[in-house]
Amino acid sequence: MQIVEFTRGTLRFLDEVPAQAPGDGFVWIYLERESLAGHLPALQAACQRLGGSALLDLHLKDLGNRAHPSHYDYTSVYDLVVFRRLATAEEVDRELQEHAAAAPQAPAALASFYRIRTRALGFVVFDRLLVTVHPSGCLTARSFISRYLSDAVQSDGLAGANRSRLPFSPSDLMLRMVNVMVDSYLDLRRQLTGELDRWQQELLRPGTNFRNWGALMVARRELHTLEDLCEEQADAMQEWLDTAREQPPPALSQAERDGLVARARDVLEHIQRVVQQVRRMEQGAETVVQIHFSAQSHRTNNIMRTLTALTAIFLPLNLITGVFGMNFASMPLLADPIGFWAAVGAMAFVALALGLVFWRKRYLERSAR
Numbered sequence: 540m541q542i543v544e545f546t547r548g549t550l551r552f553l554d555e556v557p558a559q560a561p562g563d564g565f566v567w568i569y570l571e572r573e574s575l576a577g578h579l580p581a582l583q584a585a586c587q588r589l590g591g592s593a594l595l596d597l598h599l600k601d602l603g604n605r606a607h608p609s610h611y612d613y614t615s616v617y618d619l620v621v622f623r624r625l626a627t628a629e630e631v632d633r634e635l636q637e638h639a640a641a642a643p644q645a646p647a648a649l650a651s652f653y654r655i656r657t658r659a660l661g662f663v664v665f666d667r668l669l670v671t672v673h674p675s676g677c678l679t680a681r682s683f684i685s686r687y688l689s690d691a692v693q694s695d696g697l698a699g700a701n702r703s704r705l706p707f708s709p710s711d712l713m714l715r716m717v718n719v720m721v722d723s724y725l726d727l728r729r730q731l732t733g734e735l736d737r738w739q740q741e742l743l744r745p746g747t748n749f750r751n752w753g754a755l756m757v758a759r760r761e762l763h764t765l766e767d768l769c770e771e772q773a774d775a776m777q778e779w780l781d782t783a784r785e786q787p788p789p790a791l792s793q794a795e796r797d798g799l800v801a802r803a804r805d806v807l808e809h810i811q812r813v814v815q816q817v818r819r820m821e822q823g824a825e826t827v828v829q830i831h832f833s834a835q836s837h838r839t840n841n842i843m844r845t846l847t848a849l850t851a852i853f854l855p856l857n858l859i860t861g862v863f864g865m866n867f868a869s870m871p872l873l874a875d876p877i878g879f880w881a882a883v884g885a886m887a888f889v890a891l892a893l894g895l896v897f898w899r900k901r902y903l904e905r906s907a908r
Contacts, residue, residue, distance in 0.1 A: 540570040540578045543684070545705060545712075556585040560667030565709050569671040569680045572661075575603050582670065590665030592616035602661035602672045609659075609771040611778040618664040620713065620779055623768060624720035625727060626656035627678060651734050652758040655727070657768060660720070662713045666788055669709035671716070679716055707795055708788060714802045717776070721809045724769065728816045731762075735820055739827045743834070755824070762821050769814045776807050848902040852893045856886045 542553040546564035553566075560566055566589055570578055583593045594602075598619050601607055610621040626634070631654045660679065661672035673680055706712035735758070780803040787796045863870070863882060872878030897903050 540568060540574065540581065541680070543567040543569075545707075547707075548705065550705060556581070556588065558588070560589045565667045565669060565712075567669045567671070567709070567712060569673060571675050571677070572603060572605065572672050573675050575599075575672055586617075586663070586665070586668065586670065589668040590617055592665075594663060594670075598663070602663070605659060605674070607659045607661075609768065609775045611775040611782075613782055616665065618662075618779060618782065620662040620664065620717075620775060621659055622662065622717055622720060622772060622775065623657040623659050624679065625723045626658050628654075630658065630674075630676065631656050651727075651730050652754075652761040655761050655765065660716075662716075664709045664713055666790055667709070669712055671713075679720065682719075683712075683716060708791055708799070710783065710788060710799055711795075711802065714799065714806060718802070718806050718809065721772070721806055721813065724765075724813045725809060728813060728820075732816070732820060735824060739823070742827055742831045755828070759821070759824060762817055762824070766814060766817045766821070769810055769817065773807060773810045773814065776803065776810065779803070780807065844902060848897045852890050852897070855889045855893070859886050859889075 542556060544551050544553055544557065544561060544564065544566050546561045549564075556568070557566065566585075568582065568585060570582070575582075579599070587593045592614065594617075595614065598612065601610065601612070601619065601621055607621050609623050610619075612619045634656060635654075658674040658677070660674070660677070661670075663670035663672075671680060706715060738755075738758075780800065783796075783803065784800065787799075791799070859882060863873070872881055875881070894903070
């Protein structure tokens with residue numbers, strides 16, 4: 540369990556929970572989900588001392604649930620926000636190695652869709668205290684600390700940083716972390732869009748024999764899952780924003796409240812952009828599949844048209860050969876020395892005439908690819 544104290548323009552790391560929250564700042568406690576049970580007594584004592592209330596058992600279960608969806612809940616003292624972030628490449632590799640024996644190997648086509656994994660982060664927001672519960676090895680908290688320390692100047696154990704860069708409240712720090720997590724979804728959409736574009740070009744390539752429909756089904760499923768995930772995120776943040784507007788933190792000035800609401804609206808706008816992009820990718824995939832089958836149907840129709848025209852050309856020839864194949868004792872041209880050549884010439888004339896007619900009507904025209 541790590542403890543960081545933020546005051547106006549400064550931050551410092553603490554070895555233990557302070558007796559009280561700073562009057563001009565707040566305390567941030569972050570810990571990993573796997574260590575939540577071991578630090579639970581100290582955490583509950585810190586919440587009671589700095590926030591004025593211990594965490595409810597139901598909320599503790601939510602914080603310890605790895606598979607919990609994005610969610611918002613509140614009490615009269617604190618707010619609870621569960622937000623799912625994208626797993627890092629290292630986390631995905633570790634998970635794939637752990638399940639390598641049970642899970643089938645991902646094909647090369649649309650490989651990024653097989654690597655979409657999410658992790659749940661829990662935020663408990665008091666007026667002067669922020670508690671965050673992260674998955675094991677989460678870089679979110681450490682990246683924020685590194686960012687703040689990179690702008691800081693060490694002095695007497697305190698880090699004097701640019702005041703505008705440091706969060707001024709627990710809600711502000713939570714929104715900054717959520718915003719970074721949402722931006723990772725915006726980066727992911729570029730990667731997914733690039734793979735979908737390459738797949739669409741392969742699907743629409745003339746003469747293609749696309750068989751990797753399993754990868755396509757996985758991509759569609761992951762897009763649906765991603766859309767549902769973003770909608771849950773948007774619902775959770777919208778509910779938090781509505782509560783923040785109705786019951787703003789009393790310790791903040793009006794300018795800080797306005798900045799908090801503006802940052803929350805920006806987070807919601809980013810989430811909506813991800814949702815819109817995912818829906819466009821879904822529609823694009825559906826459209827290309829329909830175009831692919833339409834192209835295949837058009838190609839089949841061209842083949843059948845050509846075969847039908849050829850069949851129509853040879854039908855009169857079959858009629859002529861059938862007539863001369865009748866077993867009559869006396870038939871015209873049957874005993875004539877030029878009868879055979881006359882029949883062959885008639886057959887050739889009929890075939891050429893029908894071929895010319897069908898070519899003029901474009902029944903035998905080769906369609907451009």
